[in-house]
Amino acid sequence: MTKDPILKAKNIVKYFYDPATFKALNEVSFVAYKGEFLTLMGKSGCGKSTLLYCISTMDTKYEGELVLNDKLVTGLSPNKMAQIRNEYIGFVFQFHYLLPEFTCLKNVMIPALKLNKLSHQEIEERAYQKLEILGLKDQAHKQANKLSGGQQQRVSIARALINDPAIILCDEPTGNLDSKNTQIVFDIFKQLASENGQTIIAVTHDNDFAKASDRTIEMADGKIIG
Amino acid sequence: MKKSVNIEIAYTHIITRKTATFIAAVGVAIGVGVYLFMNSLSSGFTKFSRDNTFVSNAHIKVYVKDKISSTIIPHSSKTSYIINNSQILDLSKKLYNPDQLLQTIKNQPFVINALSLVEYSVNFRRGSSELKGSAVGVDMNEYAKMFNTNKYMIAGSTNSLKENLLGVIIGQGLAKKLSLQMGDNLTISSNEGVIQVLKIVGIFRMGNPSMDEGRCFVNLSIGRQMLKTSADYVTTLYVNTVDPDKAEDYAKMLISYTDYEVENWQISSAELLSADKTRIIMMGSISLTILIVAAFGIYNILSSTINQKINDIAILKAIGFNGTDVIKIFMLEALIMGVIGTAMGLLLGAGLIGIVSNIYMGGPVGYFPIYFEFPLFLKSFILGIIIILCAGYFPAKNAANVDPVSIFRK
Ligand SMILES: Nc1ncnc2c1ncn2[C@@H]1O[C@H](COP(=O)(O)OP(=O)(O)OP(=O)(O)O)[C@@H](O)[C@H]1O
Numbered sequence: 001m002t003k004d005p006i007l008k009a010k011n012i013v014k015y016f017y018d019p020a021t022f023k024a025l026n027e028v029s030f031v032a033y034k035g036e037f038l039t040l041m042g043k044s045g046c047g048k049s050t051l052l053y054c055i056s057t058m059d060t061k062y063e064g065e066l067v068l069n070d071k072l073v074t075g076l077s078p079n080k081m082a083q084i085r086n087e088y089i090g091f092v093f094q095f096h097y098l099l100p101e102f103t104c105l106k107n108v109m110i111p112a113l114k115l116n117k118l119s120h121q122e123i124e125e126r127a128y129q130k131l132e133i134l135g136l137k138d139q140a141h142k143q144a145n146k147l148s149g150g151q152q153q154r155v156s157i158a159r160a161l162i163n164d165p166a167i168i169l170c171d172e173p174t175g176n177l178d179s180k181n182t183q184i185v186f187d188i189f190k191q192l193a194s195e196n197g198q199t200i201i202a203v204t205h206d207n208d209f210a211k212a213s214d215r216t217i218e219m220a221d222g223k224i225i226g
Numbered sequence: 227m228k229k230s231v232n233i234e235i236a237y238t239h240i241i242t243r244k245t246a247t248f249i250a251a252v253g254v255a256i257g258v259g260v261y262l263f264m265n266s267l268s269s270g271f272t273k274f275s276r277d278n279t280f281v282s283n284a285h286i287k288v289y290v291k292d293k294i295s296s297t298i299i300p301h302s303s304k305t306s307y308i309i310n311n312s313q314i315l316d317l318s319k320k321l322y323n324p325d326q327l328l329q330t331i332k333n334q335p336f337v338i339n340a341l342s343l344v345e346y347s348v349n350f351r352r353g354s355s356e357l358k359g360s361a362v363g364v365d366m367n368e369y370a371k372m373f374n375t376n377k378y379m380i381a382g383s384t385n386s387l388k389e390n391l392l393g394v395i396i397g398q399g400l401a402k403k404l405s406l407q408m409g410d411n412l413t414i415s416s417n418e419g420v421i422q423v424l425k426i427v428g429i430f431r432m433g434n435p436s437m438d439e440g441r442c443f444v445n446l447s448i449g450r451q452m453l454k455t456s457a458d459y460v461t462t463l464y465v466n467t468v469d470p471d472k473a474e475d476y477a478k479m480l481i482s483y484t485d486y487e488v489e490n491w492q493i494s495s496a497e498l499l500s501a502d503k504t505r506i507i508m509m510g511s512i513s514l515t516i517l518i519v520a521a522f523g524i525y526n527i528l529s530s531t532i533n534q535k536i537n538d539i540a541i542l543k544a545i546g547f548n549g550t551d552v553i554k555i556f557m558l559e560a561l562i563m564g565v566i567g568t569a570m571g572l573l574l575g576a577g578l579i580g581i582v583s584n585i586y587m588g589g590p591v592g593y594f595p596i597y598f599e600f601p602l603f604l605k606s607f608i609l610g611i612i613i614i615l616c617a618g619y620f621p622a623k624n625a626a627n628v629d630p631v632s633i634f635r636k
């Protein structure tokens with residue numbers, strides 16, 4: 001397999017100043033490759049989410065450099081970053097999932113409507129497909145806040161996939177899921193990585209999940225330890 | 227397409243929060259409704275007082291201005307001066323060549339109507355009562371045509387002066403004060419010392435005390451007689467134009483034809499106009515304040531909407547919506563509330579105007595002077611929308627600045 005780097009983090013340092021100055025990320029450097037299924041592990045509070053927010057371009061207050069697809073992202077304008085997020089990055093959140101007043105289908109469609117590359121009908125078809133993959137086709141027209149936590153998490157995974165992003169970032173994507181659905185999500189990620197060449201970076205506390213991935217990065221106290 | 231997803235989100239927010247939307251709209255409606263109503267009221271009053279002005283005042287008057295004597299007069303010796311008290315020179319108020327001037331004025335394209343008359347001060351006497359007032363000697367038929375005087379006659383007609391050389395038409399107030407009735411005789415004396423006993427052939431009521439209690443109309447020839455002047459004597463020309471609001475410009479144009487004083491009605495009715503102005507400013511500022519208070523209501527509701535939706539905003543930003551998109555979404559929501567509220571407000575205002583315009587005031591006023599004025603509806607609508615957009619902008623701007631990471635960490 002050729003190893004094309006898709007994302008490079010170079011010496012990322014992140015401080016929090018409230019309540020006291022605290023170095024949450026300490027010179028974190030790593031490379032993620034195209035078509036790689038990466039997992040990120042470490043004790044609670046070691047800085048996994050913080051790192052994910054930095055590489056998602058949502059958090060811009062860090063030192064170091066972030067290179068996406070050979071382009072330096074650090075220091076771009078907020079609008080440019082929003083556009084990059086929309087097109088190249090899918091994000092699955094740890095706690096907050098969906099827009100409650102919209103149907104599941106609409107939630108999945110919105111990033112694609114925003115990207116505005118396909119017709120409304122094509123987007124709708126794709127959204128159905130993604131929901132079907134995650135076993136939620138029958139819930140498509142339900143309002144998002146009427147779903148169980150696990151269902152909501154799966155809808156948010158479907159939403160992260162809609163624009164076929166180069167990178168999918170997940171913060172404990174299977175945290176609320178039973179073993180069957182965890183397996184489904186795992187298989188989807190595996191498939192996306194190997195067949196579509198998409199890169200997955202997933203934070204997890206699940207050892208089996210991590211072991212089965214292509215590579216696991218271990219973190220402790222804001223540093224990569226292996 | 228890019229726009230449509232923002233519209234879709236705004237629309238969904240609005241219809242899933244019907245109560246808040248409705249309350250915001252009602253706030254706007256009250257503000258806009260009251261604004262429209264108060265401004266219609268103010269405009270109605272102004273129209274009424276202006277109509278009242280034109281019952282007896284021409285748009286433009288031409289007359290001889292009082293000349294004041296100079297205080298320093300050079301002496302014939304050329305080395306000394308005579309110092310004098312300044313005083314009104316007792317020059318004649320006669321307009322020279324009035325017919326020619328009248329004709330020139332009538333030929334102006336903006337003049338609809340013009341006539342000449344004599345104006346002078348008189349004393350009305352009956353028995354031992356005596357009242358001061360003024361007389362107008364005029365061709366009453368022409369005058370009535372110009373001022374629509376027949377509308378205000380409560381007894382007799384304007385035509386009767388023509389049939390009675392020694393007739394007089396007086397106001398209702400004067401008739402009451404001197405207990406006069408149609409057919410009674412009234413003694414009138416001029417400053418020139420001429421006394422006439424005239425028969426009352428008409429009584430008018432114009433709703434204006436200075437007219438109803440102090441003005442009488444006589445034939446032009448009687449007027450000239452009482453001033454001891456010749457047959458072509460005229461003191462004043464009255465001119466009505468196509469647009470009273472432009473009277474000042476018209477007056478300026480007429481100045482080039484004459485050396486006499488040309489005075490537009492805004493000058494002679496300055497007092498009235500300043501009262502109008504005061505009322506317009508007062509009502510305008512009160513109603514604008516109410517509208518602004520309503521805008522604060524909108525501001526509040528939008529702010530709280532945005533606080534409740536802060537998660538959604540963070541999610542939208544995470545999936546690639548930028549600050550401008552967020553502003554558009556919330557401004558659109560403000561606009562929707564604004565349009566609904568403003569439309570309701572116009573209906574409310576129209577309802578109030580409808581009710582009040584049906585109140586009968588009696589007397590010369592008749593129905594309450596308030597009207598449906600389209601420009602005011604338009605103005606209220608535009609102002610309502612502008613104020614709502616301003617009120618919506620600040621919360622929307624705050625929403626655009628939401629930092630998604632800080633929300634996701636909570
Ligand atoms: N807004 C903040 N202000 C101050 N400190 C913060 C803030 N957010 C996170 N931290 C600190 O940074 C460290 C890393 O937090 P982070 O959320 O990245 O942990 P994590 O590895 O994702 O943990 P978990 O597995 O529990 O989700 C923690 O010690 C946390 O207390």
Ligand SMILES: [Mg+2]
Nearest residue numbers: 048049094171
């Ligand atoms: Mg975390």
